[in-house]
Amino acid sequence: xxxxxxxxxxxxxxxxKRIGRVVMPGEALLLPxxxxxxxxxxxxxxxxPQKGRLVCGPGLRRGGEGLLVTxxxxxxxxxxxxxxGGVYWVDSxxxxxxxxxxxxxxxxxxxxxxxxxxxDVGGSEQASLSYLAFEGxxxxxxxxxxxxxxxxxxxxxxxxxxxPEMVCIDSSGRANGMGVIGQDGFLFKVSLxxxxxxxxxxxxxxxxxGQLYPFxxxxxxxxxxxxxxxxxxxxxxxxxxxxxxxxxxxxxxxxVVAKVLEN
Amino acid sequence: xxxxxxxxxxxxxxxxxxxxxxxxxxxxxxxYRNLRISFGSDYGCCIVELGKTRIxxxxxxxxxxxxxxxxxxxxxxxxxxxxxxxxxxxxxxxQPELLVKLNRLLExxxxxSKCIDTxxxxxxxxEKVWQIRVDLxxxxxxxxxxxxxxxxxxxxxxxxRRPDVSVQGEEVTLYTPEERDPVPLSIHHMPICVSFAFxxxxxxxxxxxxxxxxxxxxxxxxxxxxxxxxICTIQSSGGIMLLKDQVLRCSKITGVxxxxxxxxxxxxxxxxxxxxxxxxxxxxxxxxxxxxxTAFKIEQAPVDTKDVQEQAEEIIAKAFPPSEVMATxxxxxSGTAQIxxxxxxxxxxxxxxxxxxxxxxxxxxxxxTVEDQNLETGDASVRTRNQKDETIVLSDxxxxxxxxxxxxxxxxxxTETSPKQDTISKKTGGKKKKKRATK
Numbered sequence: 001x002x003x004x005x006x007x008x009x010x011x012x013x014x015x016x017k018r019i020g021r022v023v024m025p026g027e028a029l030l031l032p033x034x035x036x037x038x039x040x041x042x043x044x045x046x047x048x049p050q051k052g053r054l055v056c057g058p059g060l061r062r063g064g065e066g067l068l069v070t071x072x073x074x075x076x077x078x079x080x081x082x083x084x085g086g087v088y089w090v091d092s093x094x095x096x097x098x099x100x101x102x103x104x105x106x107x108x109x110x111x112x113x114x115x116x117x118x119x120d121v122g123g124s125e126q127a128s129l130s131y132l133a134f135e136g137x138x139x140x141x142x143x144x145x146x147x148x149x150x151x152x153x154x155x156x157x158x159x160x161x162x163x164p165e166m167v168c169i170d171s172s173g174r175a176n177g178m179g180v181i182g183q184d185g186f187l188f189k190v191s192l193x194x195x196x197x198x199x200x201x202x203x204x205x206x207x208x209x210g211q212l213y214p215f216x217x218x219x220x221x222x223x224x225x226x227x228x229x230x231x232x233x234x235x236x237x238x239x240x241x242x243x244x245x246x247x248x249x250x251x252x253x254x255x256v257v258a259k260v261l262e263n
Numbered sequence: 264x265x266x267x268x269x270x271x272x273x274x275x276x277x278x279x280x281x282x283x284x285x286x287x288x289x290x291x292x293x294x295y296r297n298l299r300i301s302f303g304s305d306y307g308c309c310i311v312e313l314g315k316t317r318i319x320x321x322x323x324x325x326x327x328x329x330x331x332x333x334x335x336x337x338x339x340x341x342x343x344x345x346x347x348x349x350x351x352x353x354x355x356x357x358q359p360e361l362l363v364k365l366n367r368l369l370e371x372x373x374x375x376s377k378c379i380d381t382x383x384x385x386x387x388x389x390e391k392v393w394q395i396r397v398d399l400x401x402x403x404x405x406x407x408x409x410x411x412x413x414x415x416x417x418x419x420x421x422x423x424r425r426p427d428v429s430v431q432g433e434e435v436t437l438y439t440p441e442e443r444d445p446v447p448l449s450i451h452h453m454p455i456c457v458s459f460a461f462x463x464x465x466x467x468x469x470x471x472x473x474x475x476x477x478x479x480x481x482x483x484x485x486x487x488x489x490x491x492x493x494i495c496t497i498q499s500s501g502g503i504m505l506l507k508d509q510v511l512r513c514s515k516i517t518g519v520x521x522x523x524x525x526x527x528x529x530x531x532x533x534x535x536x537x538x539x540x541x542x543x544x545x546x547x548x549x550x551x552x553x554x555x556x557t558a559f560k561i562e563q564a565p566v567d568t569k570d571v572q573e574q575a576e577e578i579i580a581k582a583f584p585p586s587e588v589m590a591t592x593x594x595x596x597s598g599t600a601q602i603x604x605x606x607x608x609x610x611x612x613x614x615x616x617x618x619x620x621x622x623x624x625x626x627x628x629x630x631x632t633v634e635d636q637n638l639e640t641g642d643a644s645v646r647t648r649n650q651k652d653e654t655i656v657l658s659d660x661x662x663x664x665x666x667x668x669x670x671x672x673x674x675x676x677x678t679e680t681s682p683k684q685d686t687i688s689k690k691t692g693g694k695k696k697k698k699r700a701t702k
Contacts (some may be wrong), residue, residue, distance in 0.1 A: 015419055058690075063270065108268050108269075108270045112267050120265075120267060120268055124265065146271070147268070148268070148269070148270050148271035148274075149271060149272075150270050150271075181272070183271065183272055183275065184272065184275070184276070185272055185276065186272070186273065186276040187270055187272055187273050187276075226272075232265055232276070232279055232280050232283055232285060233283075233285060234401075235265065235276070236285060236287065236289070239287075239289075240288070240289065246556060247554050247555060247556065261535070
């Protein structure tokens with residue numbers, strides 16, 4: 001209701017102008033096609049070839065004539081590509097995870113109930129994981145999963161007001177890196193924004209850390225990171241650098257890595 | 264929301280690390296996390312940060328009638344709250360076991376140790392006494408709440424000033440801060456809690472456990488002590504057997520830690536006092552560290568702009584000017600025509616397209632000869648200046664040429680004036696003018 005009031009006041013501004021800037025919950029954004037001044041052109045464009053659909057990503061809701069912001073953060077936009085008419089979303093700094101279909105996450109098994117496992121993924125509700133959703137699992141050949149184990153899996157169902165469901169196989173039935181994570185190593189939590197940065201292709205942080213020594217790393221979209229290096233000390237160093245790099249500039253990070261390399 | 268369960272791998276890793284005498288944040292076994300004390304703009308308001316654990320303390324006072332059995336004593340009241348803000352595991356409106364335990368320990372540490380002179384809080388015996396209320400809000404829970412809470416409570420009490428009162432006969436007058444300076448509470452000593460976590464049935468001992476360490480510990484020993492090394496409270500929980508030596512060693516460590524923390528508290532109080540006296544800025548807004556999130560940032564790449572101009576000139580000098588474009592519509596067959604450059608029109612007849620290509624080649628040749636002419640003009644400096652002139656003409660051409668070329672266009676009896684054609688004519692115009700300039 002509040003957002004509507006703002007829109008009525010003319011507080012809405014064009015989404016295009018706000019890209020890369022901070023937006024607040026309740027703000028209304030007008031899409032280029034919906035601006036009043038462009039009404040004429042819009043009608044003409046409707047007769048032309050159909051563009052791909054404009055997608056409204058996390059932190060935004062459709063409302064009224066444009067978009068309503070529901071989270072605080074930076075407004076982002078990806079231009080129209082093959083088949084899509086562009087995506088708007090809000091990059092926010094949060095730690096609470098909301099399950100999204102297709103996300104790869106690290107979960108902790110909390111219970112075994114009949115033929116499903118209950119997995120804590122940090123969302124509002126625990127996810128369910130069928131024991132058949134592992135590579136090579138059959139009714140006779142059950143996977144060896146204990147309560148408290150770490151699972152790396154993917155969401156296949158993640159709806160509002162519904163229990164999310166995970167699997168540890170891809171569409172062709174292969175594990176593809178998913179499954180139970182080994183008993184060693186260390187798990188810690190970081191913010192979702194940092195995880196997205198780390199998962200970006202050619203992430204500099206990972207490359208810098210890779211110069212130190214070999215280690216294993218699993219990044220879950222739910223903000224959980226699992227690290228394992230040769231020794232406890234090395235694992236701790238990687239975990240601490242990853243945790244700290246959220247507030248470090250690239251130069252500070254390089255200094256830290258150089259310092260660790262010296263020792 | 265349910266508390267996040269502890270995975271087997273975390274538990275195993277933590278215990279292994281403790282066995283190797285390593286802690287997650289790189290501390291030694293007997294080290295405290297960083298302690299930060301900041302004060303609000305009001306008296307009796309403070310935030311204590313112990314690592315990532317944050318507690319807000321706020322003291323308030325009220326005139327009430329005393330308890331009948333203690334007619335001359337003021338009342339001290341402690342209230343610790345665990346809101347869901349501190350940790351998603353804390354549910355609103357419910358009193359978990361932890362909360363009851365913390366509140367009782369806090370009362371024992373501060374009230375029963377008689378660190379506040381309650382007699383001085385009496386205004387009229389049996390009728391009016393001060394009730395001092397200490398509210399502690401946990402803003403973030405990252406382990407060792409009791410130490411942080413006890414520090415926050417004592418700091419807030421030390422910082423607090425109550426309004427002055429005077430009694431004349433039966434009449435009690437309360438003065439506002441403007442009329443008379445508020446008076447501080449009289450504090451005898453400062454009891455501070457220090458927690459010890461025990462692992463592996465007491466083999467390993469850690470001071471100031473973090474949240475993760477608290478979750479894997481076997482037992483906890485809390486010792487409250489003041490700087491005179493007087494033990495105010497001691498409590499062991501978790502059901503582990505402790506040896507006499509261990510308890511004695513813990514009390515020795517407590518003595519050292521309490522001395523350090525007391526010194527820090529006093530320094531913080533003095534600093535705040537000084538700032539207030541000088542009329543400087545105080546309050547949380549001044550003391551909150553400015554942390555920047557770099558996760559969404561794109562680094563600014565430094566670009567060397569020293570020789571950009573020379574480079575640009577060089578590129579322009581080397582590059583061939585764009586080829587000449589046919590500005591007039593070419594009629595291929597009846598009903599189809601082509602304007603300007605673009606994809607070859609497959610509708611037209613074969614010969615026509617060949618002819619067009621030829622024309623294009625001719626057009627391309629011309630500028631090359633111009634370039635050669637330029638090179639022949641001996642002196643290097645002259646040449647560069649020529650090229651500079653050339654570039655200026657190129658960049659300006661688009662606007663000027665419209666005016667110059669317009670008559671030409673009309674000469675050619677062109678009837679179509681689509682916007683595309685206009686731009687093309689501009690381009691060609693630019694070319695022609697440039698040629699004129701170089702010649």
